[in-house]
Amino acid sequence: MQYRKGQIVGYVEASDRLAVPAAPDSWHVLQVMPGRDAKVIKAFAERCISGWSPIVVHFVQRGNGQQARRPHLGRRIEKAFLPGLIFLPDFELGRLGEIRSIPDVDNLLNFGELRSWLNATEMQLLRDIVKIENLLPSRRRWALAQLFLKYGFISVAQAEDETKLRVGRQIRVADGVFSGLRGLIERIDSNGRLSAYVGDGKHGVKVSGLTEAQIELID
Incomplete structure (x- = not known):
């Protein structure tokens, strides 16, 4: 029997799936061996574990290792923004035992009586900062002023003065x-x-x- 494109040929039963929140309420800081951040994130992907390791990309001149002013003028270098720290969403805490069994993973960071997690607003601020770090140097100051304005750290007049x-x-x-x-x-x-x-x-x-x-x- 020949089928044509777009023809419905049958149905399959949908299996039950665990509903995972798309936006966690809090993010916890997981300590890993510095320099092994990418390796741990790869292990997370293999086990379908959610986590975020902030990465910044720089381009350095091949001759002297100084930062290149344009991407095409240098060699791409990726580095962890916070080496040894990975952010774990709250809905993964139930798998902490499995996560700690991954090589190079230590434990959740604990500040004692201080709060040891970031809320959604604080995490968005961190994401915005990392995004700015990945901009060209000539655009960072303007973007940083806009970020401060967005979160109410400075006024509109101050933001204009910063970039004027x-x-x-x-x-x-x-x-x-x-x-x-x-x-x-x-x-x-x-x-x-x-x-x-x-x-x-x-x-x-x-x-x-x-x-x-x-x-x-x-x-």
Whole structure:
């Protein structure tokens, strides 16, 4: 018998499945051997255990190991943001014995009388911070100001001041032949392009035509 695409050919009985909360109420901190975070997360995946190990990605120059200003200019390096710590959702606590049997896993972190877990809001803040750490250096300051504004740490006026370009403000060049050098904004034209005095402390040169994406604010 031939079947055609989209034809219903039969039904199967659906097996009972355990309902797992998509958004846990709390996250507990699990200690693992530093440097083995990725190995433990892989073991979690093999056992269908939920957990999160924050990862930051950087790109380093192949010659000197310093941070590259653009991904295509360097070698990709992945590192644990909090080495030796994995976040475990509350619905996995019932499997703690099985989790502790995994090589390189220690136990839940205990701060004594202090609270030893993160609520949903605190976990979202941590996720946002990790997301910012994975941005290009030239975009981190703006993103951090927006994060502080989102959680009420600063006001709208303070957020605007943190990210505002103005004459006299110190910068670091993030792209081009002067990448990595500090400078001082001397002029901003009507198109938002900058002229800055850039130098290494002893010698300097005036650089014109810089865009906001090519600099980092450092003061």
